[in-house]
Amino acid sequence: MKTSEANFDGLIGPTHNYAGLSLGNVASMGNKKQVSSPKEAALQGLLKMKTLYDMGFVQGVLAPHSRPHIGYLKRLGFNGKSESEVIVDAAKKAPEILASLTSASSMWTANAATISPSADTQDGRVHMTPANLVNKFHRYIEASTTSKILKATFPNEDYFAHHSALPAHENFGDEGAANHTRFCTDYGTQGVEFFVYGRKADLLSGPHPKKYPARQTREAAEAIARLHGLKKEFTVFAQQNPEVIDQGVFHNDVIAVGNKNCLFYHEQAYLNTEQVKQDIAKHFAKDFYFVEVKASEVSVQEAVESYLFNSQLLTVSDDKMILLVPEESRTTPAVWNYLNYLTESKQTPIQEVVVRDVKQSMKNGGGPACLRLRIVLSEVELKNTNPKTLLNEQLYNQLVGWVNKHYRDQLSEEDLADPMLYEESCRALDELTQILDLGSVYDFQL
Ligand code: SUG
Secondary structure (H helix, E strand, O other), X not given: OXXXXXXXXXXXXOOOOXXXXXXXXXXXXXXXXXXXXXXXXXXXXXXXXXXXXXXXXXXEEEXXXXXXXXXXXXXXXXXXXXXXXXXXXXXXXXXXXXXXXOOOHHHOHHHOEEEEOHHHEOOOOEEEEXXXXXXXXXXXXXXXXXXXXXXXXXXXXXXXXXXXXXXXXXXXOOOHHXXXXXXXXXXXXXXXXXXXXXXXXXXXXXXXXXXXXXXXXXXXXXXXXXXXXXXXXXXXXXXXXXXXXXXXXXXXXXXXXXXXXEEEEEOOOEOOHHHHHHHHHOOOOOOOEEEEEOOOOOOHHHHHHHOOOOOEEEEEEOOEEEEEEEHHHHOOHHHHHHHHHHHHHOOOOEEEEEEEOOHXXXXXXXXXXOOEEEEEEEHHXXXXXXXXXXXXXXXXXXXXXXXXXHOOOOEOOHHHHOHXXXXXXXXXXXXXXHHOOOOOOOXXXX
């Protein structure tokens, strides 16, 4: 039976904007208050999805969340007889809270959840745990809707086990698949699950960054491994180098990407690289490729600016992988030189580079890998996936039409105070739940 890796991308929502909400994410901090284009953002994301569909990959779509989040506005004491009045009240009294509750951040589905394929789990089901994202308020509010959307996308509990997010406390800070990688020989056989964390819950018990927050704890990673019923001997935990977190590497997927028998990473990514390599390599009888990029080839700063490692590493045939990188990797000279050298050398499985423009998302620190959640699915699991969420030519055209009909060309800081934005979003999302056959997943639909 054929098992493949599907990519579920977050459809970029109608309130995409630059509010500078993410301390430690240099793009988000640097582009604060710039004017965004939700329409361009969503179309760029859809084109990336279409690229992979056209190449023969299974490509899925995860719906965006409804924003601004009226429920949280009310819980925080903003009042009004209607949703519009609540928004106007918040805009007047605390625009920064309104901005947090208007973020379209659910687009970065690498942070939506951690997924363990059925080949790795004790009960033979695909296990999913939505990330609690406690480190950032605008992201912490995602977990409950993410859970509903995942259940509507993978409804059959005979095949899919849906866990609750971990307790919403910093000790269990969890950022989902952005800090999780799975290595394997074939997608359908036992894999090695690799969890990367930024700190331990007890800050006194080990190294941690000094300037920017470490979003993921070791305790969170261990809890996920327990919940998913992973075998201890096939689970590897590694700490990120705190010094790179302080340079803007807020998730492991900003400094490394892995697939099958290959880990592509920066030499400064981990605290103890040799241990990481040993722990992974011992599971592979045949070759495992550690493709290490030296600081002399690409500095951490260049890696962060270009998002070289926030790329999608995809298997196209037995011994060939392609790397889908953002446009910024092409325009950063050291990175582009390195990529040319890598593909020409033919020493590793990475033999081709595909470039895509996702600039609207990149300006918030979200590259190609942030926009997708990888889900390994067997044939029968794929059959039990909501078919309306799987991209094909028709769905692509339908979604492009939907974006063009509902999305604004531009969104500025002041526009977040406009209650019409909420109304437009609700109309768009209501229609989307029908297109994707999701049922009622939004509070405004209850
Ligand atoms: O959580 N940016 C996101 C980017 C997430 C990238 N994901 C991965 N690396 N997997 C974040 O920092 C910025 C929103 C703003 O500033 O308006 C933001 O949330």
